[in-house]
Amino acid sequence: MRRDDALGRAAAALGSMRLTAVCLSLLMLLVTMCTLLQVPLGTHLAVERTIRTFLIWWTPAGATIKLPVFPGGGLVGSLLLTNLLFAQFLKLERSRRKAGLWIAHLGLALLFVGEFATALFQVESQMPIEVGQTRDYSEDARLMELSVADVGDPAQDTVTTIPESLLKPGAEISDAALPFTLKIKRWYANSELGMRKPGDPPSEATAGVGADMAVRERPVLAVDDAQNAAALLVEARAGAESLGTFWASNALGAPQGFAREGRDWRLTLRPRRYYLPFSMTLKEFKHDVYPGTDIPKNFSSLVRLRDAGAGEDRDALIYMNHPLRYGGKAFYQASFGKDDRLSVFQVVRNPGWLIPYLSCALVALGMLMHFGLKLSASLRSAK
């Protein structure tokens, strides 16, 4: 029974077709904005700032404050889901006759939930691997981490990793695995590194590569094919004693570090790594073309998958649209290089990957049921 008070009217507004139309229009505008913003921002940042956010923010030139200027995909999606649920429960008849529509709407609602789950839980990274190489980790080049490795053992390194989110100027990082603390002095998401010239101010680094270098902050590059040269000025301290101040950067190849308590420590700023409990060896990469042309026909990678914990030791073929799904992750054939000696996998961990398939199946089942019932009723009345 419908209520005619304020609550009833609010519920009716939330379940109205008008709200559906407004939300769908906003979504179309958001998709257009996201597409246009991919040129200056790159795909990832454009999606983050328009679709996977509740509000789109804008900072006026020269200002430091951010102003909300448009609803983001998260807000519009939540409204649309609310609208769908209210419309379903307020308007749709609860009878066997409408069971198909109930199932189709449930499928649609599940699609929204699936997108929220993807936004919250999905982790994407890449695994570049050369023929003959074995890898047990993937990397996300958009995020950095500071690796502090005890390299004294000839067989293995003990590596402590500090994610980018903790590398804030002023932060002091200590850990049971480290017999010293790390004081973060500067963090540049992008920088220009060069050798110091006569007349340059003295380097803030007292040890390692950076003592001879000039490091300047630069605007962050967001486009897809650009790689930022992140730079971190970090001091290692044991009590009151300074073990050295270092410039670390993903753009530097030379190793640097210090000795402490008879152990050698090495500092490296590198793309964020996600270690796997299994390893993959690239046995073969194939780049097939249509005969007589350079047009690609297929890319495929034959890998050896080894997981001692699960007793797994087998070959797997990864090719276009046929990812390897293992250990909660999907490995897609994403790119290649180095005269076909290098294969690059997109590694996706998405616990909700089955939800879109389930929701599509539910929508299809619901529509089949609904139109099947209609058809059968129509046939009966025609007799």
Next chain:
Amino acid sequence: MKRLFLVLALLAPAACRKDAVETRRVPKEGSAAAPMSAAGGAPGGVHWKLPPGWKELAGNGMRAATFRLPQAAGKAEVSVVVLPGDVGGELANVNRWRGQLALPPVTEDGLADGRATVDSALGPIFVYDFTGGGEKKTRLCAGMARVSGTTWFFKLMGDDKAVAAAKPAFLKLLVGLTN
């Protein structure tokens, strides 16, 4: 609506996930210098094949690697340095090398006179060969290559005679560079 709140309540903790410091034991990695390894998705850096008798030492300080030449022990060695960008450009680097030998700087017009080009799988490598003045002559033969937004410097430096003897092998090393 209750169901919606339940779903959101289940998802909310994930939004508050915190990054943490982690420690693990991992197998040692290869020593190939690999700056900007994520650029273009390619792992590894520049690879070389050492001439017979040469020995590669681990990098330190600014060096990605050092090559020891037993034939000229203590008299000449090769250093490998890799830096992002063009590191000030060709002219600035050539004059930096000349400064190390106490030679006067050259101008942009004079660059081409001293430049030789070696073809490799990395593309053209510009090679310069300078000899300092004085009684004990120091010589420097250096090659620079641009690779994926970085500049690789290979510098053979030392006693004039030792550098002259090692130069053919050094040029062969430059020709054989791959990525």
